[in-house]
Amino acid sequence: MTEIETTQSGQSISNASRENHFTQTLLTPSEVAEAGKLLQKLLGGLESAILGQGELLEMVVTGLLSRGHILLEGLPGLGKTEIVKSLSKLLGLEFRRIQFTPDLLPSDILGTPILEDHSSGRNLVFHRGPIFANLVLADEINRATPKTQSALLEAMSETRVTVMGESHQLPLPFFVLATQNPIELEGTYPLPEAQLDRFLFKVDVQNISSETLEEIVLTRKHGIAPKLDEALNHSELNKLFDLADRIHLPKAVGNYIARIVSGTHPSSPSSSEEVRRFVRFGASPRAAIALSAASRSAALLSGKPNVGFEEVRGVAYCVLNHRLLLDYQARLEGCTRRTVIEHILENIPEVSREIPPDVKM
Amino acid sequence: MTDTDTIAARFLRRLNIGHFLARMGEWLAIVLSILGVCVLVVRLLTPDLWPEILWLCMCIVPVGYFAWRLSKKQKFTRLESIALFDSKLQSGGLLMAISECHDESWSEYLPQHEEEWHSLLPRIRPIRFLKVVIVPLLFLTVVCLIPLQSHSEQGRQTGTIQQKTTQKLQQMLDELNEAHLLEPEQTQQFQEDINKLKNQYTDSAMTHERWETVDTIEARLKQKAEQTVRTMRQAQQSLKILKTNQMPSEHGSLQNEEATSQIKLPGAKKRTRKSSVDSNKKTKNKTKKEKSRQNSSENRKMGQKLNEEQKRQLVENVSKALKTMLENNSDLLSQLSPEMLEKIQEMMKQNSQFDLPDDPELKEQLLNELQNLMKNESQRFQEMMQKLQRSGKLKELQNRLAAGQKSASRRSDRKSSSRRSNQNQSGKMGISRGPGSSPIDGTHPLSKSPTNFRDIVLPPGFRDKTKKETARIEMKEPEIETEQKTIRGNRKIEIDSSNLESFKRRIRPKHRQAVRKYFESKKKK
16 A cells, blocks of 8 residues: 655655655656657647647646646636636546635635534534635635635645644645736735745736637637546546656756756846846745756656756746746836746856867767 | 767766866966067067076966866866757757666667767867967067067177177187286286176176276287297397307398397496486487497497307396296296206206306207297297287277267376366366266266276286386476466456356467476476
8 A cells, every 4th residue: 555645745645656756767668658648638638628728738737747736827718717627627636616706715715614413412513615626726816815815825835724723634636726817906915925936837828819719719609618528537647647756857957947046046146137137036945846846747748758958948937937026127127027037048058067169069 | 789978978078178278278378478478578678588588488387287287176077068968969858867867768769879979979179279379379479579679789789799808808818828928927917807897897888998998908918928929039039149159240130139239228228217208308319220220339240259248148038038938837848858957957956047058068959949949939929929919809899889989088198188178167077078978977987986997007016106216306497387377368357146256267279289288298297
C-alpha cells in the first residue's frame, strides 16, 4: 500500500514517485510517448470545447500537471469558465463553481457546522462547503472581501480546511482555478500578494480571432460546447503526475531558473537596469519552485524526458507575471510586467558563462 | 555509439583553451602597450637606456604564466561545458540529461557518428586574440623604429667624442709605455690626468677649456717622447763620435752640428741662463747658421781628435741616455751581451757612473753594442713618433665639432686682456666669455674648479717654483697706475641721477693696443 504524504504545496506524492524524484534515471521513451498520448487526448478534448485558445489550454494543462492553482484573467465571455468545466469533464473530476461576491462569507466557501438533532442528541455536524471538490472555479475572485479571499489560503496551500479547530482534508487532486476581470475594478478587492503567490500561473486570456469567432458561430448553437467524454481517469491522471515528477531537471537548467528569479530583484547584483528602475519587489523562492515544476510539466507535454531552457522560457511569464510588484515609475513610463519579464529573459543567458570568442562553433 | 563523455571532455578542453587565449590576449595587450610607452619614453627622453629596455619584453613570460593560472582558476566546469554544447546543439537539454543520468536510452536522439560529433565540436580560431594583440604589437614595433632624438644623438655624439678623445690619449700613453719612453711615475701621472678627464666631463659638451686640457696632455706626452728621442739621438751621435774618436767636419749633417753644438752646450748653457732676457733678444736676431759658426769655431779643422773634456761630455751624453732609458725600461741592458753587461755592472759598482773601458778592444765592442742598442731603440722611437704624429687626428675631431663653437683663446693672457678691455663696460662683470659655449650662470668662470684646469694646463711643478733669484737690476721709469693718472682731453665728470660722480675715460682704439702691450710687458717682467 502506498503511503501518501503531502508536500509543501499540499499535493500528495507516493513513495515510489518520491524515490523517482531523486533518482537519476530518465523516463523511457515509451513512458514519455504514453504520457504524450494521454496529454494529447486531454488537449484535444479541451480544444474541441474551447476554440482558438491553444496556448491557454496548454498552460492550463501544464499547470494542472504541476498540481498548481491557476488564475485566469480576461474579459468576460472568453471561455474561462468553460475551460474549467471542460477540464472537469475530461478528467472526470468533481467540479464546483463559487461565484465570489462582496457579500460572500468564508463559511460559504469552506462550510459550516450545523447543529443537528438526532435521536442521540444534538450534534454539530460540519457541512462541507463548495471547496470540497477536485476542481474549484473561483469566479471573479477579486469581488470577494479579503476575509473571504483568505479563506482560500489554507485550502490552496495545504489542501485542508480548518473550521472551529477541526481540520478537514480536501479531496485530491485539488485545483483552484480562479478568474478575475481586468475591467470593472470598482468595488473589487485585489488579491493580496500572499494569496497571489500561491497561484502557480496567472494566465491572461486573450481575445479570439475573427476566424475562431466564425467557427464558433457556425459550429456552436448558442455557444454551447459539444459534449465531452472522460479522457483521463483518475489513475491515468496520477500516472501523469508521477511522470511529471520524474522529468529530469539538469543542473544547468536549475541554475538558469535560480538566476532568473534572482534577476527579478532590484537589489540583486545580477539584476539589470530596467529591473532596478521599474520593479519594487521581486519574486519569492516559491516562484523558483513553481518555475521548476511548471518546466517539468511543459517538458512532459513536449515529449521530452528532461527540462530544457526553452521550457523554462515558455512558462516564465505565467509564473512570474503576478509575482512582480512594479514601481510607479513603470506605470508612468508605460512599462508592463510582460516587458519587464521579456527584458529579464533577454538579459539573462542560459548558461552563466559564454563560449570564449576565440572558440568558434 | 559515441562516448559522450569523451566528446564532452574535448569540448571542455577547447573551451578552457579559448578562455586562456581570452585572458592572455587582454594581459598581453596591456603589457605590450606599457612596453611601447616605455620604449617611446626611452627613445625620446633617455636614449642611453636603449637597447637594454628591450629586456623588459621578457616579462611576457611571467604574464603568460599568470594568465594561465588565472584561467585555470576560472576554468569552465564540466556541467557548464555540456550546457553550452547542448545549447549550441539545440538538443533541448538531452545532452545534459544523458551526461547527468548516464541513461543511454535516449542516445539515439543525439548524433550517432563520430564524424558528426567532430563536425559539431568547436574550432579554436584566435581571431579575437590577434585583434586585441595586433594593435599594441604594432605600436611597440613602430616605437622601436622611431629614430633617436637629435639632442640625445648630440649627447651620444658628445659622449662618443669624449670617449674617442680620451681613448686616443689612452692609446698614446699605452704606446709610449710600450716603447718605454715614460717613467712609471710619469705614466701614473698621465693616467690620473686622463682618468680625471674621463670622469669629470662625461655628460656635457666639449668646451674650449676641455679641448685645451686634451691638447695639453697630448703635448706633454709628445714632449716626453720627443725629449727621450732627442736624448737618444744625442747618445747615438756621441757614440758615433766616440767610435771614430774624432770630431765631425764643419759641412757635415745637421745632426753632427747638433752634436757638436751639444758638446759646447755645457758652457754655453750657463751663459744663456744668466742673460736670459738679453740673450732672448739677441738670439732672436741671429740665424742658425751664425750660431753654428760661433759654436764650431773651436772645431773648424777636420779630423781633429777629441780632447778629454769633449770625451767626457760625449760619455756623459751616452750615460744620460742610458740612464733615461733604464729608468723607463729596466730590461734594456739585457739586449747587450752578457760580457758587456758584466763589465758595465762592474764599472757602475766601482765608479758609480758609466764610463768607457780603457781596453780599446773592449771599448770598441762596447761602443758597437751600445750603438746597435741605440739604433734599435731609436728605430722603435721613430716608429712611435710617427704613430704619435698620426694621432694628431684629435685636432681633426675638434675642428669637426667646432661647428657653432669657436675655440676661445688657449692662453689665459688673451682672456685676461679681453677681461681688461671689458673692464670699463658695465654689465659684463669684467668677464669676457669669448665665443665659446660655456654656460652663463653668473659665476666667475675661474671660480669653477680652477685648480683642475691649472693643474692640467700648467706644467707640473710650475706652481711650486718660487723664483726668488734676482735676474738683474736695471734703471727704469717709475710705474704709474693708470687709475691715478689724469688723462688729458676726454675726461668727463658726470653726475648721474643717483648723484654719484663717474669718470668716463675714452681710450681711442689705436691707444688701446699700446696700453695692452704695456701691461703685458709689465706682467712678463
